[in-house]
Amino acid sequence: MIRKRPHLLWLLASMVLLLGAVALPAHAQKNAHERNHASVKAAFRDVVAQTHKSVVIVYSDGNPIAMGAIVRKDGHILTKGSELHGDLECLLYDSRRLPAKLVGYQKKNDLALLKIDAQNLLPVTWAKKDTPVGSWLTTPGLTKDPLAIGVASVKPRTIRPQSGVLGIQFDPLEIGSRIDAVFPGSGAQKAGLRVNDIIREANGKAIENIVREVEGREVHSRVSLKEIIGGYQPGERVHLVIERGQQELRVTATLGWLSSLMQSDSHANMDITLGGPLSERRAGFEKVLQHDTILRPRDCGGPIVNLDGETVGINIARAGRTSSFAIPASVVQAVLPDLLSGKLPPPDGFLEE
């Protein structure tokens, strides 16, 4: 409900005052009273005693970028697809770090299947029952203490897809696909796109300038680029061919959220600015179980378990200040056979940067 930005800033400013006066003297004590304090997490040790052996950390070009869930003892591992790029490895609880190959991807739920060369791994045990709201949920890491804890917040529901934004602007009076502006913080800027670059291709399709006649006047638009990008969500990558002076360059850009490019007063913006970082791909899921576990984007991709150590889902996104999403076990189990059988191969160039 707090909507206006200046108002919010005012509130924040006054809150800092309050906190300074009220909370700081008790600071040392305060941490010990938090839900996520080590003393509370320690109570979950028996819950993850077995399941932490079914967890991996996925590395991309040497950096940890996601968690993964072992689903077959022969080395098949589920993880969050949109975080993957470059050379992949998996770190196991027994400290083995093995190269991994991407063998399947389902875009609808952002689930990717990896394969490592290993035998006799311990796969997750799927929960057979639904997870009631208010249930404790544990996100195991590779150690004997859980990575994070939380509770189920809402009954599973569908999250509609959003259109990804590249973060460039064309000159509306101009013909062609010359970039007129690059928004700060956008995927376009991070990919190194510059003003005056001309976009020639997106995901292998040529960008055509479309000229229509409206009421006797010629109207130019770059509809084809919008059409190509519009089919992708925030967090997905597009491969572009651009012309810069005499050069032709190939660039991969990750699409972002419109709300994070605009100084808007929306609730979505509060989610972005107040709290930790969020997963880029956090919308467009067939079904998610929302929980209040505080995860970093790189903590997603692995199993989330109930108090009996059964896997109730795969963490798929840090979605907001109050929410993380998991794909429920029933949905994962329905798609798993197609991922394992090769019916859902990853698209060409999926791991390209």
Add this chain to the structure above:
Amino acid sequence: MLFVRRFVLFVLLLLLAAGRGQAAEIEQIFAGAAPESVADLKTMQKRVQRITKNAIEATVAVQVGNAHGSGVVVSKDGYVLTAGHVVGRPNLDVLFTFADGSTARGITLGRISGQDLGVIRDSGLLKITDKGDWVTAELGDSSKLRPGQWCLATGHPNGYMSGRRPVVRVGRILVANSMLIATDCTLVGGDSGGPLFDMDGKIIGIHSRIGEELNQNMHVPVNRFRRNWEQLAHPNRKRPFLGVRGGLSKIGADLAEVHEGSPAERAGLQVGDIIIEFNGVTIPSFGKLAELVRGAKPNDVVTLHVLRGGETDPAKAIELQLKIGGK
């Protein structure tokens, strides 16, 4: 045989003792201790699930104009607690949406909001005017809260979304005093006005605002609603006032300011005066004076005993008559 019977009895007693121990232990955990085992966690989970049903059904989404927030129904006749900044002003149309998606109409009543000496006030009251049988939640007591105590938050983060019931979060109290509760139940815009519950399912606070950190989630203590109920429920009724600002005296209510043209000035009160008696009741501090004035009605005439000019002997207090103002 006797041995077996004795043995069974012994085991039964042991079980009973264990059961009792566990019950006492779980109350200790809810009161601020950390759980120690999966058994503790399961007992907590059972309780959370039990109180969640009513908590969710009593939580409403609130729409006032274009503003979206949350609230909680506290009486069968449709009073709804919310945050002051959700109310806007009295007598505006409100659309309430319940957990099952059904809706009802109502109006905004009073609010107490704004900043005063670094303290933020943010309580508000709404009323459902449609007829219906509302699920309600009970008011708890926010005066005895302690850091570490477990709590449950519901509300509509990011505003009401069709197909999503009120969203549950579980956390612990980090700071609690008469003006503010801070918890690690994460909140965001749209949660404003939603309820914070203790582990008995009673309302202990109303969501108000957040800071940048995930453990900076602020709630208005529910006792502030109790204390200001008349003002919240009757926003147009005149409120009693004196027109003074208090100091920090330890022997009575000393006056740091006497506003021009106020009832206090008309009665002859001056800056530096220390009020030690109000209609025969001893006044140990400014807080007590404020409480008695709140309990009075505009136009009541009261007798005050006042120490003036540095006098400290109560026997030498002067007596004044004062007519309580209304604003």
